[in-house]
């Protein structure tokens with residue numbers, strides 16, 4: 250790092266330095282003077298932070314001097330930011346949390362909506378970090394299947410956040426999945442695609458499982474109840490997604506809907522919830538710094554995220570290990586089919602044999618090498634209760650090839666493996 254040429258940048262109060270670092274490049278940043286934050290997480294002084302494959306901003310409330318080492322693909326300073334609006338939003342949320350503590354009720358449950366690349370995830374990070382700074386422990390829910398957040402892309406999750414989302418490691422500082430029910434171990438459900446609409450009925454079932462499970466888990470977590478929820482979503486803005494949005498509002502008991510960068514969605518939702526005093530709808534401006542990401546960037550970002558899941562981040566390395574097992578000792582199941590022809594194309598009188606959510610056994614062969622496979626926790630308390638009450642059952646007629654749908658979909662992810670098959 251010492252070999253890289255260093256330069257210093259001075260920011261005035263209320264300014265932000267917007268930076269882009271390529272995949273193949275590494276940039277080091279150090280705060281020399283003043284104070285600065287990256288999406289709500291304060292930078293410590295005289296510590297190098299390492300960035301690769303990132304687009305981000307360093308914001309300062311009081312002015313600062315920063316040292317940068319390495320090659321940036323884009324860099325500029327702006328004094329037009331929505332940070333004052335975001336801070337006011339945080340203060341309003343904090344008032345609701347304080348009120349919840351006094352009244353022994355639940356804190357705000359905030360749903361953030363807007364198009365892709367409007368800054369939703371960034372706002373979640375900022376609001377979560379500001380909440381943590383005030384000793385809150387909000388539940389961060391990720392319903393954006395293209396992101397992965399604390400797990401791999403293709404999953405949805407809920408995590409009780411009690412420490413800052415690291416400026417350099419992002420959400421991966423929480424990235425070890427588990428379903429132990431410990432307060433800050435993420436609750437993850439496997440969906441397996443980055444587009445919710447691709448297998449909508451599966452996505453909706455998983456939403457329900459995640460919401461039920463997280464609502465149940467926080468019954469015994471007073472501090473998370475008071476701090477409330479911050480829910481990130483994919484780019485659901487078209488009117489065809491309104492039913493899905495309404496389902497999210499209902500399942501996660503959302504009482505505050507916040508819209509970034511889409512007037513139509515805002516107006517439709519203001520009208521929709523006009524006569525419901527328990528749900529407020531508001532809008533915030535999109536930051537001029539938010540970058541549109543190309544599909545190549547997103548693909549590289551997702552690959553990098555998966556790599557971090559297995560090998561850790563620059564500041565927190567993980568030791569992945571391999572285990573050899575006989576094919577005959579394991580069973581692998583698949584949820585639904587990749588593509589389903591519409592029911593209207595089936596011969597008259599025929600019904601679809603495999604639904605989007607049916608669980609079928611898969612033959613294991615070399616073609617499955619390098620597939621990411623989710624290991625599910627099949628017997629958490631909720632499932633056990635349901636099994637005991639005969640609400641769900643393993644199908645007796647063919648236990649080998651069919652598993653009960655509800656049993657599988659209700660099961661959170663213990664972890665992912667990268668599978669290699671040798672014959």
Ligand code: ADP
Pocket residue numbers: 265267268303304305306363364365366367368369370371372536537538539540541542
């Ligand atoms: P969304 O969640 O709506 O898809 P994101 O919050 O992920 O959007 O933002 C898109 C990209 O823009 C991300 O790479 C994010 O880090 C970047 N970004 C967001 N705000 C800023 C900013 N103020 N300056 C520079 N980059 C930013």
